[in-house]
Amino acid sequence: MRRSKQKRKTAETDIEIILNLDGSGSADIDTGIAIFDHMLTSLTRHGRLDLKVSAKGDLEVDEHHTIEDVGIVFGTALEKALGNKRGITRFGEATIPMDEALAQVALDLGGRSYLTLNARFMSQKVGDFPTQMTGHFF
Template structure:
C-alpha cells in the first residue's frame, strides 16, 4: 500500500496527516478552517484517497498559515507515498463542470515543480475563507510534491463553485496520474529512468 504519515510543527501550525493513495475516499479532516475542511473532504472523496488530518494553527490571525502549511504537508505526503513512482500513469487531465463553473486541470508527476494558475474568482471571501488562499494551497502542494500542475477557470461566477470544482478536478487528475498502469507496473514512466 502506498501510504505516508506527516507530522509537522512550526510556531504557526501543528499538523498530523495520514494519506493512503489506494483508499476508498474516507476522510477525517479538522484544520480549524471550515471551508478548507470541506475542500479536503471532497478532495479525498473524488480522488478515492484516504486522508486523516488534524491541524491546529494561528487562525486567530487569519487562515493563511493553515492553508499554506496544509498544502506543504499534503504535497509532501503525496511525494513520500509515491516513492520512486514505479508503474504510475504519471499524467492526468480533466475538464470538470460544476453548475456554471468549468475548470480545466492537468498534471504531470514529473519531479519538476511548476504551477500555472489562472482564475478570476469574483469575491474576496467564501464565508470567512480568503479566496486568494486557493492559489497558495496549490502552490505549496506543487512545490512539495514536485509536480507540474495547470489549473484554469474556463467559466463561472460563483466563488464557492469555482473553488470547489477546482479541488474536485485536482483530486480526479491526481487519481488518474497515481494509478498503477498494469502494462508498465515495473517501470518508471520516464526515459531518464527516474522521476525525482
C-alpha cells in the same frame, strides 16, 4: 501499500496528515476552516483516497499559515506515498464542471513543482476561505 504520515510543526502551525492512496474515500479533516475541510473532503471522496488531516494554526491572526502549511504537508505526503512512482502515469489532465465552476487541470508528477492558476473569483472569501490563498495551497 501506498501510504504516508507526515507532520510539520512551526511557530504558527501544527499539522499532521495521514494519506492512503489506495483508499475508499474516507475523510477525517479538521483544519479549523470549514470550507477548506469541505474541499479536502471532496478531494478525498472523488480521488478515492483516505485522508486524515489534523491542523492547528494561528487562525486568530488569519488563515494564511494554516492553508499554506496544509498544502506543504499534503504535497510531502503525496510524494512519499507515491514512492518510486512505479505503475503510475506521469501526466494527466481533466476538465471538470462543478457547481458554478469549470476546472481544467493538467498534472505532471515528474517532480518539478510549478503552478499556473488562472482563476477569477467573484468574492474575496468563500465561506471562511480567502480566495487569494488558493494558489498558496496548490
